Amino acid sequence: MDGARKAFLLTRVGDTAMMVGFLLLYTGLGTLNIAGVLARAQAQWPVGSASAVAASLLLLAGAVGKSAQLPLQTWLPDAMAGPTPTSALIHAATMVTAGVYLIARMHTLFEWAPAVQLLVAIVGAATLLLAGISALFQSDIKRILAYSTMSQIGYMFLALGVGAWSAAIFHLVTHAFFKALLFLGAGVVIEAMHDEHDIAKMGGLRRRVPLAFAAFLIGGAALAGLPIVTSGFYSKDLILWQSWATGGSPLFWVAGMIGVLLTSLYIMRLIFYVFAGPERERVEQKVHWPMRTAIYLLCFFAIVGGFINLSYRPRQGPTFTNFLQGVLPAPRALREGGLTELTSGLVSAALLLVGVWLAYWAFLRKRATVEGWAESPPGRSLHDFWKADWGFDWLYERLFVFPVLWLARIGRADVVDAFFAVVAFIMRYFCRSLSQTQSGRLRSYAAGVALGAVILLTLVLWR
């Protein structure tokens, strides 16, 4: 329930900013028709003008809120950890990608405000790293997937930020496939474990729940970007390559690469904890045929989904990118030298394998040792810090929630009413004082008459 509130509020914060952006757009350009906006913005606003920057910044805020990127990302893990896997899936594949869509759709506007576009990339890069690290320390199976989503969307934002519009959409599509697959698999696992979410309590399920094992293997491979046979490879590597090729800061490429390592680390951790190792409890797989069909379908697409961007005729170029060319132009390759697409792909593949091996060593072979590190004092605080998503929740609570609640408690009775209460008090006071003059004694009454006469006479004679 608290998750629902958080989700609504944080997205609303983003949406409100976006709405101010709409107001700005309408006031500046006279229309809210998307095509119209883009056309008029290009015509009327100089590149880098304050209006363009403000508008795109506000739209970015909306996208950030909806897509759970920094700094409005804290709602996603809570929202996804709660409901059933299927609704979490909706969160993963559809709702949160709305922000990506927004930026892609309004890309011309962002191009007109290069500073903001850079910010998009920064946000994406930062989120993919932060979320990746946080995913590594989670114990709830769905929370891991939640942070993973956050991280992958960070990739999409990164792509948008460097101008690789169609790459972002491509990754959006493939991510939908393998993330959905992973969530359904998680659902099967949780069902089989009698509603248990904690991966520390799981183990050895590969024999017991083979369907889920297959799902996680394929999905996880796609997520990590296993070369050639997974869709994730094509989309993620396209992004990584573009982040280098478009000529921005090379740090983006580096961040993306680190992300690859992190991704493979956390997903393998999950797989090793859940499916490898000794069996813990009685489990039974109960999967109905609709679920089975869905998982098979998704496995298929998670593998072949990437093929849509290969070129099928000589010199045609990537199919999917060309398909979107009309709306989302492909970025120009600006940077010469350094890397080639192939090299970049090789680096990412290497990092992936390194991640797998590290995960094998840390979470299977030497699990006890690694868990021992996590228990030690410095390890513990780091562990908790990263598990709590870098303390954002804690920060927001102290910054916003506590003050508001405190103010609400003390301000419950309207302070403004105090003014009127004072007025009423004064009236009653005067009433009581005047009532003293009604003493009932004849003398005072007569004195009143005399006093009145004296005052009036004085006033008149004064003039």
Next chain:
Amino acid sequence: MILAIFLLPIAGALLAGAAARVSAPLSRWLSLLVLCAGLVLTLVVWSGHQATLWAPGASWMLELDRPWLPLLGVHFHLAMDGLSLLLILLTYFLGIVSVLISWREIRERVGFFHLCLLFVLAGVVAVFLAADLFLFYFVWELMLVPMYFLIAIWGHENRRYAAIKFFIFTQASGLLMLVAILALTFLHYRLTGVYTFQYNELVGTRTGSPTGSWIMLGFLAAFAVKLPAVPVHTWLPDAHTEAPTAGSVLLAGLLLKTGAYGMLRFVLPIFPEGTAKLATLMMVLAVIGILYGAFMAFAQTDIKRLVAYTSVSHMGFVLLGIFARNEFALRGAVVQMLAHGLSTGALFVVAGIVQARLHTRELGGMGGLWTTAPLLGGLTLAFVMSSVGLPGLGDFVGEFLILLGAYQRSIGFAVVATLGMIAALVYGLKVVQDAFHGPNLRRLRMRDVLPHEGAVLLVMLAGLICIGLYPRRLLHALDPSVPSLPPATVMSDTGARAAR
């Protein structure tokens, strides 16, 4: 025709009051019948006439003019244009709502209750139709007395305090308005040598002088208290909370709108220079109202008081729209008035239902009601969403237009006001979550909505969806009747133009 619209509630009131001698249900059915007739009549008028906004030189949709006090130039002058039409529709509709939801709630002195109810409606309808300032003041005050009785007799624990507070606030500010009306008449007399209370003629008075500004303040006092604008809003929470459900619906849905209507109809056209000078201050008050109202709403533990404060917040939007004085903002203000009447009225109905079943208004005493009353929970969620400004429902259209207009006038105000939408969400979620969601720890059992309650709520929701998705018909009713004038200038420059 217009006389019929004016007289129906009065006739209904007397009939219903008398009918109670025979049987209480008869009284209820009569009231319902009369109000339905009024609604139908108004709809007939709308379909038969071109609904437009009045401006000097144009003609009204419907009009009735009879001399009343020739010595002072007072006429019994009723007139309807697009704005009054929309508000009268709302009036009859909410009237029907309040009769329906009082069907089982009010058991004592049913005849007198309906008499008071219908008289309140009569007063409100008359306020929207009055085209003579004397008549306007007359019916403005007349709305008060039956409303006072409604609160004081059928209200809740603290009703006497609330009723007197309501009365004194409104009456005191109303008297200031009376002085202002008189002063305006005399000002007009001094400038033209004619004694008149007619709206058409007084609109053109040159009011740019300091005297004019003081007169404007007199009018503004009465409307600001009614709206209500912070800081003269403190009568509202008490009145709304202690009133019976029908009373709260009428208060929130209609009486508050009369304040906004007064500003739109009188203050803006008659005092164009004055409003321009005062605009910044009023917009500041509006924005404070939006945020303070939302904050106070969140702070409450009594569900009715919470909804009452949301009215302060929403009417803050309306005030912002009015004083931004451009086409978008003004239309947004009217749409917001209508939508707020429906959404907040519905929320009061819900609060009334809950109170009648659980005998408590404290949110702390509720929780998990969805399990026992899912229909009610769903409907409440829908209305809260509208109240909070979810696109697709009426309030959003109003708020968006207002913000757009305000943005064009001043970016800062619009941005701060937009924060109100976040604040609104906070209190909205509080209502839904504290009352309906969560575990039903106290094992509360509650009957779900009864047919008549459900019907009422559904129709209100339908109305909100209509406004939210297809406001065009509504907005067209607000088109100026003189097409040559650019729409944005109609309300603000009307007076100035006529004065020249």
Next chain:
Amino acid sequence: MTSFDVAASFPLLALTAGPVVVMLAIALRRSHAVAAGLSAAWLIVALLGLAALGVSSPARSVTSLLTMDGFAVFGMGLLVLAALAVVMLSYRYLRGYTGWREEYYVLLLIATLGAAVLVACDHFASFFLGLEALSVSLYALIAFFPGQPHSLEAGLKYLVLAATSAAFLLLGIALIYADIGTLQFETIVAALANRIELRPLLFAPGMVLILVGIGFKLALAPFHMWTPDIYQGAPAPVAAFVASVSKGATFLLLLRLYHLTAPAIEGTMQALLAGLAVVSMLTGNLLALLQQNVKRILAYSSIGHLGYLLVAFQGTGPMIANTASFYLVAYFVTMLGAFAVLIILSAPGREAERIDDYRGLFWRRPLLAGVFTLMLLSLAGIPLTAGFMGKLWVLAAGTSAGAWTPVIVLVAASAVGLYYYLRVVVALYEPGRGAPAPAMRAGWGENLALGSLTVLLVWFGIYPSRLLKVVALAMASLWR
């Protein structure tokens, strides 16, 4: 010897003959019904005589002491009607009383005569005669039922204080005589017109002292302190009489005096009256705020209303007299109506004084409570009632002249006043409570009185044109 103008003097003669006839009737045979009936009859006769004279007829002197102009006819008509209402209400009020009660009507008639003389006076001598006739009758009337709580005390207080204020009055008259040399109003007016400058120590203080005397009778602050005690101690019909006839006559006299001497001291007078108005409005309404006794509430209310009434003097030209007289009529109707309800629920020694006596009245006697509500709302100045119309007119007078302080104070005082009026109204509608109400049903007399008052209240509240025309005609004679 000038020819005796019978037609002009007929009303006054009738009013004089009335008490004599009733006294004789009592001597012949003591009967309450006869006494009351005769009184009512004579009042009606006087009324007919006034109607015959009409409001727009030219002024006709009746001896050099009195003048029957339109203003006087109007004023006398108002007073006689009020007295008639009081008689009708007194009849039932006194029905259960076993002591001697017929003399009550004699005194009432004499008081009415005194009041009538006040309105028609053209000479300071007749002024004082009328005033004394009114006052002395009231001394006895107020203390008429010595067994009733506070009755003697009230009567005595009124005696002493009235005499005191009369003393101030006489000194004032003397000062004016010293300055101008005549007591005749006409001559005074002429003298003032010819004067270039007045002797500062004589005329103005004289007027002020007269104002003190008048102020006492009108219960203006700071001369108001007697009012609540007298209203509480006197029998209800007498209190009604004091509230209406006594005040009304004095006020009409003030109106006449003001217009007579206006050229000389207008500015000062207006300022003084503004000051008195402000103080009275505030005092009256503030004092009533926490009051639980209905009679005292009405007393304080009357103080406040006189304050409102005085704001009319801030106007200009004919507005003053027209608005003030209209308000006066509205005030009469409202006050008499409110007292009528009170009287219907009372009997000597057992009056419906406390608010508790009215709790839940609506559920027992809805019509009566409804009327009482109307009267209270009229006192508060809510539209649909004559009280509102009156207040509107007075506000118009003040606003047109730009007298902002009195106008704002009027608004504020009215707002304050709402509080205690509403408190009584709320009590009427409280459900369930059943205070032991007098089981006596109202007879036709008081029903007629109350009914007509209610009708007038609403009539004047919605369609005052007729009354306004009459008032305007009557006031025209003030501007000779």
